[in-house]
Every structure is written in C-alpha cells, then in structure tokens.
Amino acid sequence: MTAAVIYLDPIMLNPVIEGVWHHARLAGIPDPGESITMLCGATGVASFLPLGQRRNRSVPRQCDSCDVVVRRQRGIPLRQSRIGHS
Ligand SMILES: [Zn+2]
Numbered sequence: 001m002t003a004a005v006i007y008l009d010p011i012m013l014n015p016v017i018e019g020v021w022h023h024a025r026l027a028g029i030p031d032p033g034e035s036i037t038m039l040c041g042a043t044g045v046a047s048f049l050p051l052g053q054r055r056n057r058s059v060p061r062q063c064d065s066c067d068v069v070v071r072r073q074r075g076i077p078l079r080q081s082r083i084g085h086s
Pocket residue numbers: 021022023038039040041042063064065066067
C-alpha cells in the first residue's frame with residue numbers, strides 16, 4: 001500500500017514522562033518504542049498520542065532540569081536568578 005506520510009517537526013516535540021514535559025533534541029522523529037533521551041538525561045520510550053489527550057491524566061508540568069539547560073543554551077536568565085533583580 002502507498003505510504004501516507006504525516007510530517008512532524010522534531011523541534012516541537014516535548015515528550016511527557018510521568019506528568020512532566022521535557023525538552024528533547026532529536027535528530028528526527030523517533031519510531032514508536034524507540035528509546036529517546038531528554039536534555040536533562042531522562043530517558044523514555046517514544047509513544048504518540050493526539051495532542052488532545054495531553055491533559056487527560058493531569059496537566060503536565062515542565063521539567064526544571066531541561067528548563068535550565070535550554071535557558072543556558074539560549075542565554076536566557078534562570079528563573080531563580082531573576083528574583084530580586086528587577
Ligand atoms: Zn527534563
């Protein structure tokens with residue numbers, strides 16, 4: 001059968017592991033069941049669900065460790081260090 005390809009942007013992927021969403025720098029779209037590593041070092045097995053199911057169990061919160069990594073890479077001040085400087 002002819003492939004029906006659904007293109008996804010790997011930059012936009014924020015994998016959720018046990019209610020916490022992470023940043024991941026992926027070379028491409030992982031296959032379902034493929035092990036992927038987050039910026040903070042957490043690993044998980046890739047699975048895909050519609051975005052509408054993201055909040056079904058609980059609203060995911062952001063991974064603090066990934067947030068620190070991304071802020072350092074982009075030159076954004078850390079959240080803690082901004083307190084008291086304004
Ligand atoms: Zn993380």
